Amino acid sequence: MxxxxxxxxxxxxxxxxxxxxxxxxxxxxxxxxCPEQDTDGLKEQLKIAAQEREELRNLLYEVLAQLQELQGTPEPNPWPSEVGMDYSHLVALLGAGSSQEANEYTWLLLLALAGYEEGDTLGLEEMEALPRTDMETIDWLWYEYSEGRFGFGVQEWIWEECDRHYEVFCDRIGWRIQSKWLSTNQLRFSLSAPVGHLPAIIWRNRACYGLGYHSPEEVLETLFSFSIPSPQSGRVV
Structure with missing residues (x-):
């Protein structure tokens, strides 16, 4: 050889x-x-090595794809929104017991959801067009952080309890005391306030005033159409 x-x-x-x-x-x-040469064995080893290399390459591609997906996917919003609204600030205010700031911020959220800016006003038509999911989220946050005392759903329940009588309703939730309407700075921004006292957003300067040219009853009916029905049990009135 x-x-x-x-x-x-x-x-x-x-x-x-x-x-x-x-x-x-x-x-x-x-x-x-000559040294022994196991040609068949060598070919088999090369074949196995090629298969292992292919498997490792496929595994690497899978890992890279997963990393890219994780990096490109934002964290899910824990509070449902149809328009991508971030409710973390409202949560922080409510969680800290800053009810007055949360009340004002809720109004700003409604303006933002309607595409308006601070200082603008909302008419009945704009309120009717607000995204339902977001309104339900706001309602739920108020209800959750007040231990079931505040929120649109709570106010709606009291509204029905009062046979939709506006003055009786305002007396019940503390927006009117001894036939006298309260101004904004006279409201009670704490959990010791009457059930349904907050949020108070259907007026801007004085309690129980309607928005624009619409009556308070119309505004309340529109607002309550977004509320989440809640069981009456556990509420203190």
Whole structure:
């Protein structure tokens, strides 16, 4: 068997070569002295290695795809919104017991949901067009952080209890005391306020005033159409 000088030299250094150089320069060796070559076994090992390499590459692609998906996907909003509104500030205010700031911020949220800015007013038509999911979220947050005392749903329940009589309703929730309407700075922004006292957003300067040219009754009916029905049990009136 003829081999190259390089191969012959390596085998000779290892003491595994016995042979002679032919006249044409090639080296002839006894094949029985050559290292054993398991060609089939080598091919099988190469095949297995190729399969493992392919599996590792596919696994790498999967990991990279998952990382890209995680990096490109924003954290889910814990408070449902049809327009992507962030309610974390309202949650912070309510959680801290800052009811007055939360009351004012709720009004600003309604303006933002209607596409308006601070200082603008809302008419009945704009209120009717507010996204229901967001209104329900605001209602739920007030209800949750007041231990069931405040929220549009609570006010709606009292409204029905008062047979939709506006003055009786305002007396019941503390917007009117001894036939005198309260101004905004006279409201009670605490959990000790009457049930349904907050949020108070159907007026801007004085309690129990309607918005625009619409009556308070119309505004309340529109506002309550967004509320989440809640069980009456557990409420203290």
């Amino acid at each position: 003829g081999v190259s000088y390089k191969t012959a030299w390596r085998w000779w250094k290892q003491g595994r070569l016995m042979g002679e150089q032919l006249q044409n320069g090639s080296i002839w060796i006894d094949e029985s002295m």
